[in-house]
Amino acid sequence: MYICTAQQMRELDAYTIEYGGLNELLLMEIAGNAVSHALIHNDLTRDAIITIVCGAGNNGGDGFVIARRLKEMGYNCSLFLAYEPQHLKGVAAQHFTIYNKNFPNDWQLCDQQLTRLKQQLGESTYIIDCLLGTGLEGELRLYEETLIQCINDATAYKIAVDLPSGLHATNGRIPTIAVHAKKTYTLAAPKTGFFLQQGPAVIGEWHCLNISVKIAAHAKLGMDLPQVIDDKLVSSGIPYRPADGHKGVFGYSWIIAGSSKYIGAAVFCSNAAFQTGCGIVELTTTSAIHIAIASQSPDILLTSYDEALEIPNKANVIAFGPGLGREKPTLHQAILQKITALNHPLIIDADGLYYATNMQEQLKKRSAPTILTPHPGEMAMLLKRSIDEVENNRFGVAKELAKRYDAFVLYKGHRTIITAPNGQQWLCPIGDDALGRGGTGDVLTGLLTSLLAQGSQPMAAMQVAVYIHAAAASEVGKRTGNYKMTAWQLIDALAIKLGQYIR
Ligand SMILES: NC(=O)C1=CN([C@@H]2O[C@H](COP(=O)(O)OP(=O)(O)OC[C@H]3O[C@@H](n4cnc5c(N)ncnc54)[C@H](OP(=O)(O)O)[C@@H]3O)[C@@H](O)[C@H]2O)[C@@H](O)CC1
Ligand SMILES: Nc1ncnc2c1ncn2[C@@H]1O[C@H](COP(=O)(O)OP(=O)(O)O)[C@@H](O)[C@H]1O
Ligand SMILES: [K+]
Known part of the structure; x- marks a missing residue:
């Protein structure tokens, strides 16, 4: 519509x-x-x-x-x-x-x-x-x-x-x-x-x-109208899951996230990816938190930031940024340099966006898709404007950023807007304050990574991810009240929602 x-x-x-x-x-x-x-x-x-x-x-x-x-x-x-x-x-x-x-x-x-x-x-x-x-x-x-x-x-x-x-x-x-x-x-x-x-x-x-x-x-009138994401579109965008599929069929997500301060970002992002159907999830994070993560999430493969510069893995999609922090700028900038040069779909989120500001030209030259997922504060940083300025022109700035980086943009907010590099835009009409808490963005990045790993095209993956994320949160909110939803409850609800929408 x-x-x-x-x-x-x-x-x-x-x-x-x-x-x-x-x-x-x-x-x-x-x-x-x-x-x-x-x-x-x-x-x-x-x-x-x-x-x-x-x-x-x-x-x-x-x-x-x-x-x-x-x-x-x-x-x-x-x-x-x-x-x-x-x-x-x-x-x-x-x-x-x-x-x-x-x-x-x-x-x-x-x-x-x-x-x-x-x-x-x-x-x-x-x-x-x-x-x-x-x-x-x-x-x-x-x-x-x-x-x-x-x-x-x-x-x-x-x-x-x-x-x-x-x-x-x-x-x-x-x-x-x-x-x-x-x-x-x-x-x-x-x-x-x-x-x-x-x-x-x-x-x-x-x-x-x-x-x-x-x-x-x-x-015909030269209008470039945004469209609203609806149930039908979501159903048709969920990747097919063959009954005879093995882990290799369901993709390999490489998530580069987390720091001693932001352990949750790494845990929630990687678990959201694993618990929404991705075959293998590898998390690259600081080795200081490996034990904590391994005891919580034994399904996730763990590697350290230092290894990220050396070891090639079998990933078919990369997510960079949740909970990175800004304490290791040289290392994290070098990792972004490396993964930008790879021919994988690349999601850049949270502090990853901070490092992306130094790499506009390299990111623009990529032939594989890049997806930027800013919230309003990050959009303001990327465009060097105030939050008021970007929020007063949400459709416009999303298009501008997509053009600048030749990237897909998922502009978060109460009504999230997604934009293709060619300027085509879609809007998520649902979602509420149940999502207004730390960690929900990390869950979204995990879900998006998982959908891409399972074979979705970027636009379809973004449409499904934002809608399922919002619908799942509303459902948890109805059960627990919007004051109380945890990231774990949201992750649990994602797979159930995907199941409800599957064709
Ligand atoms: N076009 C079509 O084919 C179709 C259109 N359709 C319908 O038409 C609607 C649009 O109609 P519209 O353009 O007449 O405007 P509308 O919303 O009724 O407002 C005008 C009135 O508002 C007033 N007003 C303005 N500013 C004001 C203010 N600050 N403070 C106070 N008053 C203010 C203004 O007063 P004035 O300034 O003239 O004194 C005038 O009286 C559209 O929403 C849909 O419902 C459907 O029937 C489908 C076919
Ligand atoms: N009131 C709200 N209505 C709809 N969606 C919301 C609301 N508040 C937050 N969200 C969504 O929750 C997520 C929060 O992401 P983000 O701000 O990156 O959080 P974090 O980095 O702490 O995980 C985004 O997807 C955003 O669109
Ligand atoms: K009215």
């Missing part, structure tokens, strides 16, 4: 109108119809008290169609307008006229004191938010701010149409206040702001409705 900015959505709407034989009035009818169908099938009970709050733009226009459709079906539905009908323009005005023809004067204006609106919202079981959509610009006006506050104060189940009012569709900012939706029915495509900044906190559960907008025209 493609993700659009507000501007891209407008261009695709315009294209549909110009070349698709549909006019704006019809598109709005289709949109309002799609939302009312979804409401009836998924949400509304027969005795529900429904209030639809409409603004003066086309988002409000959708609301007029929804109100008409619901009333035609016999639902108890009240329509509130933020502004007098003479302020309506274009197709929104036309749809208000159609509504009024069918249900004459069966609407109310939000009065100055908002007493009638507040009372109605207080009595409602559902509030349908059609105040503002993709047309929101700049700071919210005080009047709309008050209306949104009234909606949020009500205990009703809130459903946003296209997006919660007050949220910026493109950048996910909420300058003042936004409707806290339990659910969002978005039209044609989810908007980039759903996955950035404060967007994820207010959109609730979101569903995208097909309203005949020609999304497929994006390539």
Whole structure:
């Protein structure tokens, strides 16, 4: 599923109108119809008290169609307008006229004191938010701010149409206040702001409705739209595991990680790789922690950092960086030099990224794939910018880094973005605060290494890894509460999740 900015959505709407034989009035009818169908099938009970709050733009226009459709079906539905009908323009005005023809004067204006609106919202079981959509610009006006506050104060189940009012569709900012939706029915495509900044906190559960907008025209219009990773894609990306496969078939991961301070990083990364199907996992780490690791994880082959410079191994994928620390810069830089020259897929994570900053040109020249997995702090370091700067432009900086290093980039965050060297982007729509603790990134690197070792292509491996990692964590969180998940519980859950998604 493609993700659009507000501007891209407008261009695709315009294209549909110009070349698709549909006019704006019809598109709005289709949109309002799609939302009312979804409401009836998924949400509304027969005795529900429904209030639809409409603004003066086309988002409000959708609301007029929804109100008409619901009333035609016999639902108890009240329509509130933020502004007098003479302020309506274009197709929104036309749809208000159609509504009024069918249900004459069966609407109310939000009065100055908002007493009638507040009372109605207080009595409602559902509030349908059609105040503002993709047309929101700049700071919210005080009047709309008050209306949104009234909606949020009500205990009703809130459903946003296209997006919660007050949220910026493109950048996910909420300058003042936004409707806290339990659910969002978005039209044609989810908007980039759903996955950035404060967007994820207010959109609730979101569903995208097909309203005949020609999304497929994006390539013709020169748009490079990111896509959302979904269940189907994950299922098709999990490497095939033949019943007659032996350890040689399931790959050899070479993980270069850990230090006396960060033992866990090495343990979690290598165990995540081994416990998600990789045939052999070799961990190169400081010999000072070998005994501790061997007693905890006897399945893992152990070698020391000094050996890494000399001994060739049989690995088919290399991961470098979790828990390295920065105490041995000469040795670790030399190891990165060596493995960069090898023709293996190479994942560079955590402190490995610090050493990568000195090797941009060598990494760029590699013919085997390189995958960089920065969190926002590491992205800021790699691009020499502040964390705010990179976080304010997540899609953009991920593309920039991918280009600079000619690498795949997995940009971590609440909504992780993965980017191919050619700029193609995918976004993981799931994951929560269960993952917000040390060690979960090491587990992700282990899983990613394992998938590559088992034969996945880089893009598929990243898509599967981020999604399975987030889904597994949510499941553990449901069982234990999000305060309590340990890296071991996450590792255990990974294999179970992979099993659930396998074709
Ligand atoms: N195009 C299509 O074919 C289709 C579009 N569709 C629908 O149209 C929606 C986009 O419609 P849109 O462009 O009319 O914008 P919309 O979100 O209603 O906002 C405009 C209103 O917001 C107001 N406003 C703006 N800034 C403000 C602020 N800071 N503070 C307060 N108010 C502010 C602005 O007021 P004004 O500045 O004009 O006084 C105006 O009244 C889209 O989300 C989808 O739902 C569907 O029907 C499918 C077909
Ligand atoms: N609130 C959250 N929602 C979704 N994912 C999260 C959240 N917090 C952290 N994560 C994920 O958890 C992982 C943390 O990785 P990282 O910061 O490298 O941790 P560490 O290096 O300590 O293991 C990343 O995959 C990140 O996307
Ligand atoms: K809305």
